[in-house]
Amino acid sequence: MILTVTLNTALDITYRVRSLRPHTSHRVSEVTERPGGKGVNVARVLAALGHEVTVTGFTGGATGRVVQERLASVPGVVDALVPITCATRRTIAVVDDRSGDTTQLNEPGPTVTPAEWSAFQEAYEALLPTASAVALCGSLPPGVPVGAYAGLVRTARSAGIPVLLDTSGEPLRRGVAARPDLIKPNTDELAELTGSHDPVRATQDARRRGAGAVVASLGREGLLAATRDGRWRATPPAPVHGNPTGAGDSAVAGLLSGLIEHLPWPDRLTRATALSAATVAAPVAGEFDQGAYEELLGQVVVSGEASAA
Amino acid sequence: MILTVTLNTALDITYRVRSLRPHTSHRVSEVTERPGGKGVNVARVLAALGHEVTVTGFTGGATGRVVQERLASVPGVVDALVPITCATRRTIAVVDDRSGDTTQLNEPGPTVTPAEWSAFQEAYEALLPTASAVALCGSLPPGVPVGAYAGLVRTARSAGIPVLLDTSGEPLRRGVAARPDLIKPNTDELAELTGSHDPVRATQDARRRGAGAVVASLGREGLLAATRDGRWRATPPAPVHGNPTGAGDSAVAGLLSGLIEHLPWPDRLTRATALSAATVAAPVAGEFDQGAYEELLGQVVVSGEASAA
Structure with missing residues (x-):
């Protein structure tokens, strides 16, 4: 199975309103x-691709119970969330019926106690032996140390399990130094990590900082990869219109599934780019459109070159 | 005990944000x-005034469980909510830190099945014999018939229990025809019921339509009462600044507590007006400021006259 870690799980709520007008x-x-x-989003896409996935991280309170009830009905996803006392956060996306524009309200994450953080680490170590790959995804809730991902990367590497890290800021900086196999920053996260706004230079710099491979998401322009095996750029056929929510998570799912299937890098990038674009095209935020995905697979253009052996 | 009925209970959530800007x-x-x-708001104020209160209505899903957990920690309030399959609605008040202004998002109520509505009516009849008064409050969730309050008013009257109705629109129109002892409309609700925008005429008209007594809330200008015993107007000492959320519910609690204590009308109106103004003055929406309440009790001015015996 593939293990995905979500330390700051959420109950994502979407509201439709006619038109959001402040103070009314x-x-x-x-x-x-x-x-x-x-x-959790990565796990849902992996499961839709036919992979067995286990989800871990934290769950608490009434919102956590709803998260778990809903997870139980997703085929192919196993719930291994660790209980905490504080309640799982909510996020609220308010979608205007008229314009389709979204206003986002994100609750702060629950506070995790030192004992809960220890319990999670034990659960994580117990899950690793049966994992073919691990994805560490998203922000850290209050109480989890800023070096958390660095520790989780090291534990996975000691167990010989390939590990992907998708986070930002200081947790990313520290995590990269622990030498994850793959990171998937967007351009802002990459610039914050490296200080460079040139994606080609920045992806190389991020490798020097410790990442085995770097796949930067360039939004509508696709993906840029710097790896030990070479450098590539994958571009979708035309800018896709729609809701970009979850497009990065779909790219992570594509990269991970390609990794455990030992696909060559150009094929991994094609899959990740097609999944990402098919997520933007889908009517429901965070889902991907299966038909669009299959069509896009034949349309993504990958350019670049393999390193000299 | 006093029985309050809330067919459309809610989990009221308040968010603080710097400043709400749509589409960000x-x-x-x-x-x-x-x-x-x-x-539920009326019950909380009655309990704070020292009365024993039982709360009934509907509760469902994860949100309903949170409502019940929180109710369990309010001293003096007994939970007699009836379970339903659909989830209790949420309301979200987004408060801007800068301006203090509030943006409100109200979920639709849960759909109540005919069997659930029957179960509620049985529970209500079983609770009535031990009630000294009943308050029927708020909107009807989907699935509850529009004549619901009319039926509940009749059942209370048959049992000889004084009944207050605080709702709006067609449920109010039908409920009034069933002759409740007291209604407490605001000016909009009263105008919709009677077609008159003159509160003095409208309160009299609402009595002709079936209400034993009518106490109209005029916002910052206080209360206007038309009763069998006479007509009065109660005015707070000065316009109170603050959040008017729950001010009407505090007025209902004041009127009900005055009713079961058999206070003369001017004293009931003084209490209701002081509670209402003390709720506007309180820092937390829907709570009342005990100190302000006690001070306001001596400052409310009641004018009017008793009817000739």
């Missing part, structure tokens, strides 16, 4: 809820 | 949750 009252016409947090 | 992302700095819906 709104009737919500439609409410949808689903389990969220980056690693 | 916001970090919520503070989250507070409390059980809500008009009858």
Whole structure:
């Protein structure tokens, strides 16, 4: 199985309103809820691709119970979340019916106690032996040490399990120094990590800082990869219009599935780019459109070169 | 005990954000949750005044469980909510830190099945014999018939229990025809019921339509009462600044407590007006400021006259 870690899980709630106007009252016409947090999104896409996935991280309170109830109904996903006392956060996306624009309200994460953090580390170590790959995804909730991902990367590497890290800021900086196999920053995260706004230089610099491979997501322009085996750029056929929520998580799922299937890098990047674009094209935020995905697979253009052996 | 009925209970959530700007992302700095819906708010104020209160209505899903957990920690309030399959709605008040202004997002209520509505009616009839008064408060969730309050008013009257109705629109129109002892509309609700925008005429008209007594809330200008015993107007000493959320519910609690204590009308109106103004003055929406309440009790001016015997 593939293990995805979401330390800051969420109950993602979407509200439809006619038009959001500050300091007035709104009737919500439609409410949808689903389990969220980056690693949970990655797991859902991996499961849709036919992989067995185990989800770990934290769950607490009434919102955590809803997250777990909903996860139980996703085929192919096993729930190995670790209980905490504080409640799992909610995120609320308020979508305007008229414009389709979204206003986002993100609750702060729950505070994790030192004992809960220890319990998670034990659960993580117990899950690793049966994992073919690990994805460490998203922000850290309060109480989890800033070096958390660095420690989790080291534990995975000691166990010989390939590890992907998708986070930002100081947790990314420290995590990279622990030498993860792969990181997937967006351009902002990459610039913050390296100080360079030139993606080609920045991906190389991030490798020097410790990442085995770097796949930067360039939004509508696709992916840029710097790896031991070579450098590539994968471009979708045309800019896809839609909701970019979850596009990065779909790219992570594509990269991970390609990794455990031992695909060559150009094929991994094609898959990740097609999944990402098919997620933007899907009507529901964070889902991918299966038809669009299959069509896009034949349309992604990969340029670049393998390193001299 | 006093029985309050809240068919459309809610989990009231308050978010603090720096400033709400549509179509951007916001970090919520503070989250507070409390059980809500008009009858629940009335119960909380009655309990704070020292009365024993039983709360009934519907509860469902994860949000309903949170409402019940929180209710369990309010001294003097007994939970007699009836379970339903659908989840209790949430309301979200987004408060701007800068301006203090509030943006409200109200989920639709849960759909109540005919069997659940029957179960509620049985529970209500079983609770009535031990009630000294009943308050029927707020909107109807989907699935509850529009004549619901009319039926509940009749059942209370048959049992000889004084009944207060605080709702709006067609449920109010039908409920009034069933002859409740007291209604407490605001000016908009009263105008919709009677077609008159003159509160003095409208309160009299509402009595002709079936209400035993009518106490109209005129916002900052206080209360206007038309009763069998006479007509009065109660005015707070000065316009109180603050958050008017729950001020009407505090007025209902004041009127009900005055009713079961058999206070003369001017004293009931003084209490209701002081509680209402002390709720506007309180820092937390829907709570009342005990100190302000006691001070205001001596400052409310009641004018009017008793009817000739």
